[in-house]
Amino acid sequence: xxxxxxxxxxxxxxxxxxxxxxxxxxxxxxxxxxxxxxxxxxxxxxxxxxxxxxxxxxxxxxxxxxxxxxxxxxxxxxxxxxxxxxxxxxxxxxxxxxxxxxxxxxxxxxxxxxxxxxxxxxxxxxxxxxxxxxxxxxxxxxxxxxxxxxxxxxxxxxxxxxxxxxxxxxxxxxxxxxxxxxxxxxxxxxxxxxxxxxxxxxxxxxxxxxxxxxxxxxxxxxxxxxxxxxxxxxxxxxxxxxxxxxxxxxxxxxxxxxxxxxxxxxxxxxxxxxxxxxxxxxxxxxxxxxxxxxxxxxxxxxxxxxxxxxxxxxxxxxxxxxxxxxxxxxxxxxxxxxxxxxxxxxxxxxxxxxxxxxxxxxxxxxxxxxxxxxxxxxxxxxxxxxxxxxxxxxxxxxxxxxxxxxxxxxxxxxxxxxxxxxxxxxxxxxxxxxxxxxxxxxxxxxxxxxxxxxxxxxxxxxxxxxxxxxxxxxxxxxxxxxxxxxxxxxxxxxxxxxxxxxxxxxxxxxxxxxxxxxxxxxxxxxxxxxxxxxxxxxxxxxxxxxxxxxxxxxxxxxxxxxxxxxxxxxxxxxxxxxxxxxxxxxxxxxxxxxxxxxxxxxxxxxxxxxxxxxxxxxxxxxxxxxxxxxxxxxxxxxxxxxxxxxxxxxxxxxxxxxxxxxxxxxx
Amino acid sequence: xxxxxxxxxxxxxxxxxxxxxxxxxxxxxxxxxxxxxxxxxxxxxxxxxxxxxxxxxxxxxxxxxxxxxxxxxxxxxxxxxxxxxxxxxxxxxxxxxxxxxxxxxxxxxxxxxxxxxxxxxxxxxxxxxxxxxxxxxxxxxxxxxxxxx
Numbered sequence: 174x175x176x177x178x179x180x181x182x183x184x185x186x187x188x189x190x191x192x193x194x195x196x197x198x199x200x201x202x203x204x205x206x207x208x209x210x211x212x213x214x215x216x217x218x219x220x221x222x223x224x225x226x227x228x229x230x231x232x233x234x235x236x237x238x239x240x241x242x243x244x245x246x247x248x249x250x251x252x253x254x255x256x257x258x259x260x261x262x263x264x265x266x267x268x269x270x271x272x273x274x275x276x277x278x279x280x281x282x283x284x285x286x287x288x289x290x291x292x293x294x295x296x297x298x299x300x301x302x303x304x305x306x307x308x309x310x311x312x313x314x315x316x317x318x319x320x321x322x323x324x325x326x327x328x329x330x331x332x333x334x335x336x337x338x339x340x341x342x343x344x345x346x347x348x349x350x351x352x353x354x355x356x357x358x359x360x361x362x363x364x365x366x367x368x369x370x371x372x373x374x375x376x377x378x379x380x381x382x383x384x385x386x387x388x389x390x391x392x393x394x395x396x397x398x399x400x401x402x403x404x405x406x407x408x409x410x411x412x413x414x415x416x417x418x419x420x421x422x423x424x425x426x427x428x429x430x431x432x433x434x435x436x437x438x439x440x441x442x443x444x445x446x447x448x449x450x451x452x453x454x455x456x457x458x459x460x461x462x463x464x465x466x467x468x469x470x471x472x473x474x475x476x477x478x479x480x481x482x483x484x485x486x487x488x489x490x491x492x493x494x495x496x497x498x499x500x501x502x503x504x505x506x507x508x509x510x511x512x513x514x515x516x517x518x519x520x521x522x523x524x525x526x527x528x529x530x531x532x533x534x535x536x537x538x539x540x541x542x543x544x545x546x547x548x549x550x551x552x553x554x555x556x557x558x559x560x561x562x563x564x565x566x567x568x569x570x571x572x573x574x575x576x577x578x579x580x581x582x583x584x585x586x587x588x589x590x591x592x593x594x595x596x597x598x599x600x601x602x603x604x605x606x607x608x609x610x611x612x613x614x615x616x617x618x619x620x621x622x623x624x625x626x627x628x629x630x631x632x633x634x635x636x637x638x639x640x641x642x643x644x645x646x647x648x649x650x651x652x653x654x655x656x657x658x659x660x661x662x663x664x665x666x667x668x669x670x671x672x673x674x675x676x677x678x679x680x681x682x683x684x685x686x687x688x689x690x691x692x693x694x695x696x697x698x699x700x701x702x703x704x705x706x707x708x709x710x711x712x713x714x715x716x717x718x719x720x721x722x723x724x725x726x727x728x729x730x731x732x733x734x735x736x737x738x739x740x741x742x743x744x745x746x747x748x749x750x751x752x753x754x755x756x757x758x759x760x761x762x763x764x765x766x767x768x769x770x771x772x773x774x775x776x777x778x779x780x781x782x783x784x785x786x787x788x789x790x791x792x793x794x795x796x797x798x799x800x801x802x803x804x805x806x807x808x809x810x811x812x813x814x815x816x817x818x819x820x821x822x823x824x825x826x827x828x829x830x831x832x833x834x835x836x837x838x839x840x
Numbered sequence: 841x842x843x844x845x846x847x848x849x850x851x852x853x854x855x856x857x858x859x860x861x862x863x864x865x866x867x868x869x870x871x872x873x874x875x876x877x878x879x880x881x882x883x884x885x886x887x888x889x890x891x892x893x894x895x896x897x898x899x900x901x902x903x904x905x906x907x908x909x910x911x912x913x914x915x916x917x918x919x920x921x922x923x924x925x926x927x928x929x930x931x932x933x934x935x936x937x938x939x940x941x942x943x944x945x946x947x948x949x950x951x952x953x954x955x956x957x958x959x960x961x962x963x964x965x966x967x968x969x970x971x972x973x974x975x976x977x978x979x980x981x982x983x984x985x986x987x988x989x
Contacts, residue, residue: 410885410887411887412884412885412886412887414885417881417882417885419880419881420880517957517958518954518957518958519958520958521954521955521958526954529950529953529954530950532950533946533947533949533950534946536946537939537942537943537946540938540939540942541939541942544935544938544939544942545935545939548927548934548935551934552927552931552932552935555931556931558931559922560922560927560928560931560932560935561874561922561923561924561925561926561927562925562926562927562935563872563874563882563925563926564871564882564925565871565872565925565926566925566926566927566935569926570936570939570940574943589981589985594978597978697864698863698867699863700863700892700895700896700899763887780887780889780892781889781892789892
């Protein structure tokens with residue numbers, strides 16, 4: 174018996190039915206205050222997740238069994254594909270990635286509804302959010318049933334599959350897409366609770382305090398996913414960079430920008446009861462941008478190196494997006510009176526104003542990236558001209574905004590809440606500003622000629638000094654109060670206020686990333702076409718093409734070029750970039766060789782090899798790139814610190830729940 | 841703070857731009873044009889053999905002493921205006937104007953809101969605070985900030 178056929182598509186169809194049932198149970202239960210229906214809805218959401226999981230297991234089983242009678246398996250795997258990459262084929266193509274997305278959505282929905290219930294949130298608010306989550310799950314399941322069925326059969330079945338794109342057969346690709354999907358899908362939880370809060374007019378803090386951990390988790394996953402995507406591009410694509418402002422990259426960056434704005438501005442709502450309209454709008458926009466990004470990259474409306482998964486689902490996404498946008502705007506307008514701020518600013522110079530400025534810049538940055546991404550379509554629609562909007566555009570419009578944000582990350586911690594005098598701000602800023610000025614002067618004297626890099630290095634120094642100042646201030650208090658040395662004092666500062674100081678650690682990670690990016694201003698690169706024994710120079714290095722070794726296995730033909738690296742006449746190392754021909758895809762791929770240090774990366778790629786053994790070699794010296802990945806680790810540590818902190822429970826909601834509104838967790 | 845800022849400005853101005861080597865000019869140009877051979881990728885980032893040959897041709901022009909604008913003009917003549925990686929001409933104006941306008945509007949709205957909210961707040965305070973009281977509160981707040989990590 175064909176287990177995959179018996180379980181795969183039937184499980185998707187049954188899950189679709191359960192998602193529809195879940196939505197109906199939650200909607201009626203919420204409207205009629207029928208808690209028995211809400212309990213049933215929660216159980217139905219668990220059943221939905223269960224059946225989607227069965228479908229995902231079935232597709233994975235087909236992949237591992239090399240059952241090429243399934244079109245998806247034939248298109249995205251082959252007999253030569255090794256274990257982990259066979260599994261990663263689950264999200265290597267459009268249908269599989271949509272199934273994976275739906276699996277995450279269904280599981281997150283069931284888990285968040287349970288956790289919201291146990292936290293004592295109003296059952297009707299949970300019900301409304303449950304209906305939204307079930308509606309979202311239903312949409313993706315309908316896609317899997319009609320236009321993007323991953324269980325389509327082929328007859329006759331081919332003997333072998335086309336295999337996974339060789340570029341995707343990289344360790345980074347085992348983690349990068351799941352993290353991006355976790356980020357995109359994770360934002361559906363605060364989105365659903367925000368919509369639920371608007372529908373039920375429960376616009377106190379509960380919707381965002383209860384979903385804070387989900388928001389942080391989604392943001393952290395997306396952040397790490399984006400950096401891993403950059404690392405993958407750097408180590409696999411062979412052009413010496415990590416970010417090309419490709420539409421796929423922009424699609425992940427857009428929700429990250431608005432989510433980051435939200436994570437900052439929600440602090441104002443917690444502390445001052447302000448920015449309520451802004452916050453709820455930001456979280457709605459964030460999820461819509463996550464879906465919009467999927468539409469951009471899956472519909473084939475824009476072309477990029479990633480559009481190997483073009484498909485017929487664009488026409489399904491457009492009305493879905495329109496409904497979310499119009500519905501979101503209508504809901505916010507409907508509840509405008511309940512979303513008014515309860516406080517006002519006390520002074521122009523205050524932490525609140527810094528957060529406001531931060532939000533303006535993040536939202537303008539998001540708009541700029543969105544505008545640049547869709548501008549070719551807009552220009553084509555308006556003037557019939559297909560224009561190109563490439564990295565130079567994005568760099569020119571985005572970098573100034575990013576530098577202003579970095580300045581704010583340095584100034585923000587120094588400003589008091591509510592009010593601060595200009596003189597006091599000047600006093601606390603003097604130390605970090607001096608550090609920045611001294612560094613810039615030293616660098617300028619040392620011969621640094623790039624304005625942009627000097628400003629970036631100066632701002633990095635200012636922000637890092639400001640963060641260190643904050644840790645020193647905190648540590649000093651613990652030293653005095655608890656009579657401990659500096660290290661435990663700073664440790665206690667961090668541990669006892671994880672959210673604030675974890676946030677500073679994240680900022681420190683961003684500083685390091687900017688440092689690494691600014692190092693790109695000093696990049697050197699050279700191309701050369703060499704016969705064996707010939708050499709060329711890049712930066713301070715002389716590269717000698719010493720040897721060529723060719724071999725083949727079942728999967729590919731491998732050509733390893735040995736490049737001797739010399740500096741001041743001394744051999745530094747031997748690098749071995751490869752040029753491989755993958756038989757299944759009939760595709761050439763370069764395996765890059767990188768010698769990495771905190772000061773600079775030497776990056777060598779063999780772009781072509783002639784029949785006589787002569788090779789085209791491309792080499793880059795990328796200063797400070799190492800700090801980008803180090804910054805990402807620091808950011809991840811900061812996120813872990815924040816995520817392991819305690820999240821305040823919504824006290825008011827808990828009290829209300831205690832007086833008889835709560836849904837039993839299990840019955 | 842004025843002296844270091846002035847020193848910095850002088851140093852940076854004095855540093856000035858360095859003359860580009862032909863290879864560097866070729867790399868700069870190839871990063872500012874889209875590849876005719878790889879969809880949606882700059883010529884610099886395109887891995888195809890044809891792109892490699894075009895980069896070599898650009899480097900050759902740079903060695904012959906062509907300026908950046910001459911090379912750009914030649915590429916536009918050969919491949920059309922779509923070769924530019926940044927929007928050009930009248931069709932491209934909106935691409936540049938809207939982000940700048942969004943930034944200006946955003947900053948203006950935020951500034952107006954902050955001013956309005958703080959003015960209202962000021963109007964709600966009927967009596968000015970005694971300067972000695974204010975100084976004491978500032979001192980105590982500063983002490984409190986010191987003690988609150």
